[in-house]
Amino acid sequence: MADGYDDRDGKIWMDGHLVEWRDAKVHILTHALHYASSVFEGERCYGGRIFESRRHSERLRRSASLIDFEIPYSVDEIEAAKTATLKANGLTDAYVRAIAWRGVGPEMGVASSRNPVRMAVAAWEWGNYYGDAKTRGARLDLSKWKRPSPETIPSEAKAAGLYMICTMSKHAAEAKGCSDAMMLDYRGYVAEATGANIFFVRDGEVHTPLADCFLNGITRQTVLGLLKEKGVPVHERHIQPSELEGFQQCWLTGTAAEVTPVGQIGDYRFEVGALTRDISDSYERLVRA
Incomplete structure (x- = not known):
């Protein structure tokens, strides 16, 4: 397989049809390319089954609504598109990317209500993120960029534009030899990594x-849900960066990341402890059940 994601064998589902991978193209004046009017989902298929597939499809449509457009495919049609893509590429263990965006049309300013909404699904083999x-x-840097206030962005949407500062943060982290970066929110509380949520352990509690x-x-x-089933106390709360010194374990969660332990954030170090390994193993069993 070639290195470039634009030069591969296989099929990509676009706007209701399977097309050759190399022919899956958009025009240079596509609105999403200029104004980030795009939403997407990252999903993993294990043994022929996409984990929580329908929830991802529902969120894709909800994300589109949050940034003011409607995907012209129902949840059932999106599900069928993902199934067709995996089948066409002969994949049973894969990463699946569904994306919808405002395409090229009669408008090329900020407003684009008359431009058609397009959608595509691609899938490929992808190992540990x-x-x-x-x-x-993983070793994490501390990002200089903060997650913005929900008064300034639709923070519940998985929208392409919201990842710009994530890309910048991850590039800066990689330049320092780190895997990723931890971001604070606009108030200065711990938020997340660039593409994954974060958990900490202190004295057996999460x-x-x-x-x-x-x-x-x-x-x-x-x-x-897994932690609740195991009876592990969980505190969903605002966390100050200074509290990292008192945590013994840390892990990241995400479709691409799955459950990945963290060994270091800045100058703070964590053990890959028993609870971290247990949650990672439990998640692995669940997605492959």
């Missing part, structure tokens, strides 16, 4: 930031 950090623990200004991830919600 953080490489060997799944076993030894603490995780209250998702009131960033995406409440589906994997995050799944892990909260």
